[in-house]
Amino acid sequence: MKIVFCFLLGLLCYAGQAQHTKVIEVCPTCPVSTIKEGIAMAATNDTLRIKKGTYLEYNIVIDKPLTLLGEDYPIIDGEDKGEIIRIVSDSVTIDGLFIKNVGTSYTTDWAAIRVVKSENYLIQNVVLEKLFFGIYLERSNNGRVYNNKIKGDAVDEYNSGNGIQLWYSKNVVVDRNSVQGVRDGIYLEFSDYITIKNNVSTKNLRYGLHFMFSNDDIYTNNTFDNNGAGVAVMFSKRIKMLNNTFRKNWGTAAFGMLLKEINDAEISGNTFEENTIGINIEGSNRIEYHNNNFIRNGWAVKVMGACYANTFKNNNFLYNSFDISYNSKMNDNVFDQNYWSEYTGYDLDKDGVGDIPYRPVKLFSYIVNRTPETIILLRSLFMDIIDFSEKVSPVFTPDNLLDANPLMKRQK
Amino acid sequence: MPLRLLHPHLYMLKILKYSFYDLIRSRWSYVYFMFYLLLGFVLLFLNNDVSKAVITLMNVIIVLVPLIGTIFGIMYYYNSKEFTELLLAQPIPRSSIFLGQYLGVAGSLTLSLVLGLGIPFMLYGLFKSDAIFDFSLLLVTGAFLTAIFTALAFNIAISNENKIKGFGYAVLLWLFLAVIYDGLFLMSLIIFEEYPLDKFSLAATMLNPIDLSRTLILLKLDISALLGYTGAVFKQFFGTDTGLLVSMLMLLTWTVLPIWRIVYKAKRKDF
Amino acid sequence: MIEVDSLHKKFGKNQVLTGLDLQIEEGGIFAVLGPNGSGKTTLIKCILGMVLPNKGAIKVMGAPIKNTWRYRKQINYLPQIANFPGNIKVNELFKMIKDLRQQPDRQEELISLFGLEPSMNKRLATLSGGTKQKVNIVLTFMFNSPLIILDEPTTGLDPASLIQLKNLIREEKSKGKTILISSHIMQFVAEVADEIIYLLEGTIYYKGGISELQKKTGQKDLEHAIAAITSTPVHA
Numbered sequence: 001m002k003i004v005f006c007f008l009l010g011l012l013c014y015a016g017q018a019q020h021t022k023v024i025e026v027c028p029t030c031p032v033s034t035i036k037e038g039i040a041m042a043a044t045n046d047t048l049r050i051k052k053g054t055y056l057e058y059n060i061v062i063d064k065p066l067t068l069l070g071e072d073y074p075i076i077d078g079e080d081k082g083e084i085i086r087i088v089s090d091s092v093t094i095d096g097l098f099i100k101n102v103g104t105s106y107t108t109d110w111a112a113i114r115v116v117k118s119e120n121y122l123i124q125n126v127v128l129e130k131l132f133f134g135i136y137l138e139r140s141n142n143g144r145v146y147n148n149k150i151k152g153d154a155v156d157e158y159n160s161g162n163g164i165q166l167w168y169s170k171n172v173v174v175d176r177n178s179v180q181g182v183r184d185g186i187y188l189e190f191s192d193y194i195t196i197k198n199n200v201s202t203k204n205l206r207y208g209l210h211f212m213f214s215n216d217d218i219y220t221n222n223t224f225d226n227n228g229a230g231v232a233v234m235f236s237k238r239i240k241m242l243n244n245t246f247r248k249n250w251g252t253a254a255f256g257m258l259l260k261e262i263n264d265a266e267i268s269g270n271t272f273e274e275n276t277i278g279i280n281i282e283g284s285n286r287i288e289y290h291n292n293n294f295i296r297n298g299w300a301v302k303v304m305g306a307c308y309a310n311t312f313k314n315n316n317f318l319y320n321s322f323d324i325s326y327n328s329k330m331n332d333n334v335f336d337q338n339y340w341s342e343y344t345g346y347d348l349d350k351d352g353v354g355d356i357p358y359r360p361v362k363l364f365s366y367i368v369n370r371t372p373e374t375i376i377l378l379r380s381l382f383m384d385i386i387d388f389s390e391k392v393s394p395v396f397t398p399d400n401l402l403d404a405n406p407l408m409k410r411q412k
Numbered sequence: 413m414p415l416r417l418l419h420p421h422l423y424m425l426k427i428l429k430y431s432f433y434d435l436i437r438s439r440w441s442y443v444y445f446m447f448y449l450l451l452g453f454v455l456l457f458l459n460n461d462v463s464k465a466v467i468t469l470m471n472v473i474i475v476l477v478p479l480i481g482t483i484f485g486i487m488y489y490y491n492s493k494e495f496t497e498l499l500l501a502q503p504i505p506r507s508s509i510f511l512g513q514y515l516g517v518a519g520s521l522t523l524s525l526v527l528g529l530g531i532p533f534m535l536y537g538l539f540k541s542d543a544i545f546d547f548s549l550l551l552v553t554g555a556f557l558t559a560i561f562t563a564l565a566f567n568i569a570i571s572n573e574n575k576i577k578g579f580g581y582a583v584l585l586w587l588f589l590a591v592i593y594d595g596l597f598l599m600s601l602i603i604f605e606e607y608p609l610d611k612f613s614l615a616a617t618m619l620n621p622i623d624l625s626r627t628l629i630l631l632k633l634d635i636s637a638l639l640g641y642t643g644a645v646f647k648q649f650f651g652t653d654t655g656l657l658v659s660m661l662m663l664l665t666w667t668v669l670p671i672w673r674i675v676y677k678a679k680r681k682d683f
Numbered sequence: 684m685i686e687v688d689s690l691h692k693k694f695g696k697n698q699v700l701t702g703l704d705l706q707i708e709e710g711g712i713f714a715v716l717g718p719n720g721s722g723k724t725t726l727i728k729c730i731l732g733m734v735l736p737n738k739g740a741i742k743v744m745g746a747p748i749k750n751t752w753r754y755r756k757q758i759n760y761l762p763q764i765a766n767f768p769g770n771i772k773v774n775e776l777f778k779m780i781k782d783l784r785q786q787p788d789r790q791e792e793l794i795s796l797f798g799l800e801p802s803m804n805k806r807l808a809t810l811s812g813g814t815k816q817k818v819n820i821v822l823t824f825m826f827n828s829p830l831i832i833l834d835e836p837t838t839g840l841d842p843a844s845l846i847q848l849k850n851l852i853r854e855e856k857s858k859g860k861t862i863l864i865s866s867h868i869m870q871f872v873a874e875v876a877d878e879i880i881y882l883l884e885g886t887i888y889y890k891g892g893i894s895e896l897q898k899k900t901g902q903k904d905l906e907h908a909i910a911a912i913t914s915t916p917v918h919a
Contacts, residue, residue, distance in 0.1 A: 298637025
């Protein structure tokens with residue numbers, strides 16, 4: 001993939017040379033000593049080769065198709081004065097810059113790099129530090145954000161921004177970025193057909209990844225560690241969430257994944273490990289959960305409010321404090337052929353499927369929902385006795401909430 | 413006349429030695445030891461799942477260890493009454509006699525537990541796995557529970573001449589601390605759910621050694637769930653090392669107080 | 684040897700000793716007599732420190748015994764009922780007591796005297812009452828202590844062993860030891876005792892020599908003399 005990309009890039013350069021495009025060198029001691037000067041001098045499709053050094057500049061506007069290529073990570077220091085780079089033209093490439101000190105504002109969302117109403121952009125190998133917003137894509141389709149490192153030092157939600165933000169942008173690929181220490185690692189609003197893959201989003205104040213009103217997106221092979229909450233998917237349709245890892249999202253309202261008003265999604269091959277809540281589901285329908293691992297979470301799946309026609313199949317539920325928690329007596333979801341480490345049944349006919357059904361909802365989880373302090377009685381003999389009697393004859397938990405074919409062996 | 417008198421602690425060690433040998437020769441110690449050995453092997457080698465084994469062991473230890481400690485403690489005290497009376501006429505301090513016997517019982521039970529579970533885990537290669545900390549915590553908790561409940565049983569026995577009564581009280585005590593206490597605890601939490609309860613619930617946990625040990629293990633196994641609760645005191649307790657430290661200190665207090673009362677009562681009792 | 688000063692002891696509501704005073708001089712055999720429940724065993728256990736008095740003080744060899752245990756090194760005690768841990772063997776019991784007392788002993792001599800050799804490897808629970816009592820006696824006379832306290836020493840003994848016991852008691856007396864015996868068997872008491880301490884209702888009713896008692900009551904037989912003092916007041 002990478003090779004193909006380089007090849008294409010090379011081809012592009014050749015094509016450029018054929019059209020007599022030129023390379024402008026920028027360095028603190030060169031004739032062209034600022035980036036703004038360079039841009040002003042450049043013609044369409046030229047390349048600015050920015051040499052190592054520190055450039056104290058902000059409000060750099062790129063208004064023609066250009067390539068900004070940094071050599072040995074030149075530093076662009078905005079000195080907290082405002083936005084640093086604004087792209088308002090199609091076909092702009094930014095590569096290998098180190099940008100820091102973006103100004104913080106309570107009225108304007110200043111970003112390190114903002115793309116406005118432009119297409120075919122490529123932002124790659126950029127390092128951002130001491131930022132407000134990082135990479136902000138505004139009404140800009142068909143772009144690519146690749147291999148950038150964003151490291152913020154956000155403390156409070158109200159005066160911090162997001163690492164990578166997409167707003168009314170379509171067909172964008174966000175790949176191999178690492179984002180940490182901002183409000184939301186990656187934020188999507190009204191953005192469809194987005195691919196988010198191989199990113200690492202950690203230690204962010206709010207969410208590792210956040211979808212709002214965005215449809216038909218896919219995110220795969222990402223890692224979400226230690227965020228306020230891993231991923232929040234809200235008011236969106238047809239999202240595919242595959243092979244991601246959600247770890248150690250701990251806290252009062254912390255979860256690996258939050259689904260709110262989500263329909264027709266597919267969630268598979270993900271690992272949820274040691275989160276307070278693995279997946280928190282509210283008002284979400286027709287979602288397929290399969291081949292996920294839920295390991296040592298407080299609650300593997302917490303179902304709040306009305307959720308219909310969801311299917312849980314071939315998942316592994318391992319050593320969670322609670323496997324499934326409901327807050328109502330109603331159930332319209334299907335649990336089938338999952339592996340539950342707490343299952344104590346037997347398999348006399350040796351077909352790999354337990355002979356008695358497993359009831360994943362404990363009465364105790366209802367009690368904890370009602371009176372949270374009772375969590376301290378977790379695993380006490382008294383609660384075990386109560387849970388056991390409830391399992392034998394369900395009174396408070398939905399009667400049909402069971403896995404009729406619990407697997408005897410963990411799914412690989 | 414040359415008289416050699418030993419230091420009181422040496423008498424205690426001698427009594428401990430005799431009680432200990434007496435007990436490890438008894439059939440029941442073997443049964444107890446074999447039970448844990450078997451449990452360890454079944455959990456590890458049939459299931460092949462260390463995490464699950466640790467969880468199951470936790471349930472067993474929290475319920476069974478106190479029960480066995482209570483029953484062994486009370487039986488040993490009553491059964492060794494003759495031995496005790498023989499010793500009382502000898503030049504030995506009283507506290508040495510009772511502490512020695514107590515430590516003999518608690519020691520042999522702890523040994524059964526640690527070896528019974530330790531051997532299968534060692535053979536399984538636990539020391540190379542990262543479950544070693546959870547497992548050690550389990551054994552430490554088990555040892556504490558043995559010490560506490562054996563001491564409580566001795567207390568009951570020393571205050572009750574009547575064997576049947578003493579035995580009844582001991583089993584009741586176990587039943588109360590293992591089950592009934594949590595039932596009452598749960599009910600009071602639900603009845604007073606309008607009020608902030610995190611201090612109350614932590615205090616109530618500290619006052620029952622079984623709950624205390626359970627909490628200690630929860631800190632390892634269910635920290636993800638515990639951190640979901642909002643109370644600030646809870647957070648301070650479970651989110652930092654405070655929980656582990658306070659729980660350990662409380663377990664120590666729970667061990668020392670009944671032992672102190674054994675000595676106190678023994679010094680004031682007629683035989 | 685023993686000084687008891689206004690000793691009171693109550694078990695629940697039952698007042699057993701009521702202001703008992705007693706002086707026992709060094710050397711000689713003293714028999715503690717009295718009806719059932721008169722406080723004989725309680726007195727002995729108080730001296731041993733097994734029962735703690737409510738009031739009063741006891742001195743053994745000139746030193747108060749309250750809160751101490753070292754003085755028991757000077758005492759050999761034969762308990763009334765031979766209660767031993769059942770699942771240990773006779774030789775283990777001897778070994779253990781010797782280990783605890785760390786004193787020179789005459790175990791071998793006494794074992795052959797009472798013919799206990801065949802029982803040495805048996806568990807105590809399997810022994811007959813008489814054999815247990817022999818073990819009990821051996822344990823008591825094994826060590827060389829200035830004060831010997833025997834609570835009903837004749838229980839369960841066959842005539843031959845009884846003779847051995849009497850000989851042992853006399854032998855110890857000849858060494859200048861003080862021996863305190865409680866017994867119901869008047870014949871035994873008459874044979875061995877130098878002085879009688881008669882307990883009634885928790886206090887000393889009579890203390891003195893046998894011949895004095897016989898003179899005072901005009902009875903030849905000790906049994907009758909004892910019966911007589913309870914009906915006609917005599918003061919020690």
